[in-house]
Amino acid sequence: NRELLKDANCVVGTILMFLVAVPLFGTMVLLPTMLQDLLNYPVLTTGLVTAPRGIGTMAAMFLVSRLVGRVDTRLIIMTGLAMTAIALWQMTGFSLHMGMGPIISTGMLQGFGLGFVFTPLSIITFSTLPRQILTQGTAIFSLTRNIGSSIGIAIVVALLAQNTQTVHSRLVEHLREDNPLARLPHMAAPFSLTTPSGLAALNAEATRQAAMVAYIDDFKLMMMIVVVGLPLLLLLRKPRPAPTAAAPAE
Numbered sequence: 001n002r003e004l005l006k007d008a009n010c011v012v013g014t015i016l017m018f019l020v021a022v023p024l025f026g027t028m029v030l031l032p033t034m035l036q037d038l039l040n041y042p043v044l045t046t047g048l049v050t051a052p053r054g055i056g057t058m059a060a061m062f063l064v065s066r067l068v069g070r071v072d073t074r075l076i077i078m079t080g081l082a083m084t085a086i087a088l089w090q091m092t093g094f095s096l097h098m099g100m101g102p103i104i105s106t107g108m109l110q111g112f113g114l115g116f117v118f119t120p121l122s123i124i125t126f127s128t129l130p131r132q133i134l135t136q137g138t139a140i141f142s143l144t145r146n147i148g149s150s151i152g153i154a155i156v157v158a159l160l161a162q163n164t165q166t167v168h169s170r171l172v173e174h175l176r177e178d179n180p181l182a183r184l185p186h187m188a189a190p191f192s193l194t195t196p197s198g199l200a201a202l203n204a205e206a207t208r209q210a211a212m213v214a215y216i217d218d219f220k221l222m223m224m225i226v227v228v229g230l231p232l233l234l235l236l237r238k239p240r241p242a243p244t245a246a247a248p249a250e
Contacts, residue, residue: 003133010137012235013125014144019229020081020117021145022152023088023222027110029153030160034215035103038096038208052104053111060115073120074233080116081230083109088223092216096208124236156218163214164207171206 004010031050035041041049060080067076087110094102122141129137 003130004137004140007129007137009128009236010125010141012232013121014141016077016121016229016232017125017141018144018148019225019232020084020114020121021148022155022225023084023110024114025149026152026156026218026222027088027091030156030215030218031103031107034094034212038212038215049100049103050107053107056108056111056113057115060112061119064116064119068120068123072238073124074236074238076120077117077124077236078230078233080113080120081226081233083113083116085113085223085226085230087113088219088226091219092223094212094216094219096212128237152222156221159221160211160214160218163217164211167210167213168207171210172203175202175206 032046035046035049036043064076087106090102090106090109125141126134126137
């Protein structure tokens with residue numbers, strides 16, 4: 001329906017939902033594999049560490065229900081996007097030697113931020129749509145979210161594989177016998193350039209380090225996607241308050 005394209009809030013809100021779906025579902029895919037493959041977390045521990053993200057989302061939605069109607073919806077969305085971007089920026093500081101604290105704190109902050117985005121964004125997207133095309137707008141909005149999540153997951157997973165190979169190739173270039181840092185005492189057991197087991201250990205560690213760099217690159221990409229969405233809030237129009245019914249004449 002072309003009428004949907006004439007509504008600025010519907011168009012901008014749908015684009016924002018597409019952008020927000022990328023970090024939402026992208027981190028849901030990346031974090032568990034990172035924790036299990038690189039940090040050797042068991043499945044149960046991985047679930048417990050990532051659970052605070054959902055807790056943050058629930059708490060934010062409870063708070064948003066009190067703020068909607070009292071605070072400008074665009075301000076609520078901006079706050080949520082800012083918190084999501086900050087959380088992703090903090091995730092770019094992840095390392096192979098970190099504890100559970102950074103994972104829990106960034107997950108909680110990101111979940112809180114996303115909770116500040118979804119409900120207000122849905123409200124302002126449909127606030128100016130005529131009632132007769134509201135159903136079509138809702139369908140397009142949901143479809144865009146699903147497409148954004150699918151494309152986002154495909155992009156971050158593809159970049160993860162590509163960047164892992166690229167960084168790995170750069171790391172192994174320095175694992176040569178003529179490199180002083182690749183000799184004792186700088187290189188301790190089980191790493192070695194002279195035995196098959198030592199070479200296998202070196203390759204495994206290089207792959208592990210390269211994968212961590214690739215995960216960080218994905219977090220940077222998702223952070224930039226969220227930041228790009230912030231200026232779009234300027235294009236959203238504040239919903240007009242519904243007219244109050246006239247008092248009956250006595």
